[in-house]
Amino acid sequence: NAGVTQTPKFRILKIGQSMTLQCTQDMNHNYMYWYRQDPGMGLKLIYYSVGAGITDKGEVPNGYNVSRSTTEDFPLRLELAAPSQTSVYFCASSYRTSGGQETQYFGPGTRLLVL
Amino acid sequence: QKEVEQDPGPLSVPEGAIVSLNCTYSNSAFQYFMWYRQYSRKGPELLMYTYSSGNKEDGRFTAQVDKSSKYISLFIRDSQPSDSATYLCAMTAPPIYGGSQGNLIFGKGTKLSVKP
Numbered sequence: 444n445a446g447v448t449q450t451p452k453f454r455i456l457k458i459g460q461s462m463t464l465q466c467t468q469d470m471n472h473n474y475m476y477w478y479r480q481d482p483g484m485g486l487k488l489i490y491y492s493v494g495a496g497i498t499d500k501g502e503v504p505n506g507y508n509v510s511r512s513t514t515e516d517f518p519l520r521l522e523l524a525a526p527s528q529t530s531v532y533f534c535a536s537s538y539r540t541s542g543g544q545e546t547q548y549f550g551p552g553t554r555l556l557v558l
Numbered sequence: 559q560k561e562v563e564q565d566p567g568p569l570s571v572p573e574g575a576i577v578s579l580n581c582t583y584s585n586s587a588f589q590y591f592m593w594y595r596q597y598s599r600k601g602p603e604l605l606m607y608t609y610s611s612g613n614k615e616d617g618r619f620t621a622q623v624d625k626s627s628k629y630i631s632l633f634i635r636d637s638q639p640s641d642s643a644t645y646l647c648a649m650t651a652p653p654i655y656g657g658s659q660g661n662l663i664f665g666k667g668t669k670l671s672v673k674p
Contacts, residue, residue, distance in 0.1 A: 447601075476662075483566060485646065485666035486602070486621060534599050544609065546652065547662060549601035 444469050454523040455556045464513050464519040464553050466534030466553035474537045475517040476547065477501075477509065479530040486533065492517055524557045531555075561585055564647055573674050577634040581647035581665045588649040588663075591623050596644045596667065606632065625630070632633065637672045641652030642646045644669045 450465045465525030468475065475490040492511040506528060508520040517536075521528060531554050537547040564581045571577055579593075589610055594602035606621040608614045614621045620633040630649070634641055647665040651660075 483666060485564075488662075488666045535601075545606055545662065546607065547593075548650075549594075549603065552599075552602050 446470065447536055447548055448536055449532075449550040449553050451553060452551070452552045453517065455558060456521075457558060458524060458526065460524050461522050462533075462555075463519070464521070464523070464532055465503070465556075466517045466519070466550060468517075468534075468536040468548070469515065469517050470520060470538075470548065472536035472538050472548075473514070474539055474545070474547075476535040476537070477517070477519045478529060478533045478535065479503065479531050480533060480552075489519065489532075521530075521555075526557050529555060529557045562647065562649065562663050562665045564610040565668055566666055567600075568669040568671060570673060571637055573637060573639060574670055575637050575672070577632075577637050577670060577672075579634075579645050579647075579668050579670070581630050581649075583630070583649060585649075585651065585663075586625075586628065587651035590650050591621070591630050591634075592648040593619075593621055594648060594664075598643070599648045600635055602646055633662070637659060639672050640671045642671050648673050 447468045473494045476491045478486040487503045490509040492498045498509050531552050533552050534550040537545050537546040539545040585587040591608045593606040595605045596602040602635045608621045611623045611625045618635045620627045622631040644667040
């Protein structure tokens, strides 16, 4: 199993450009997440999905969009990139038991620089 | 008060030392507690997972939860240079207790450096 894969590893964007960060998991997990991690600020949840066709906002969704057409893929779309979106983006997937027990598995991250 | 507080460090110790990493939290509904390890320029990886109060041991690592004090700890015995990383605590409450979907709450992480 490859686990959670993310592309690209690194990208430089100009202000106002758009891009899609790709995330794929091969563990058949229903739950998928997008986080951003800024230095000294921990992980902040952007969007999450509980299954194909179902997505919801996290703590910091502004400036981002997601879709979930398959169980495996959960792309994150940045429209009109801004310097404030310079960050490291992590995708994660998990399974959750009926009692709420959950383990999240993270991808290697995408480093984004907006200039 | 933030939901989860974690001292960012950095924490520097000599090889072989016992390391204690801690988090405090405010939500009494949290029942699942995790420690993730994150090496530089890598994604977090799950290190330890505990449910409710008590201790859990895995090799050189011990996770401890004190729900009465809303305090969790990770102890590393015989620390090695390979343990140098950022350690993030994380916790969640089952939806039945008010935990919302997709809401794993992370601490900001403590950066640990183990010197040879």
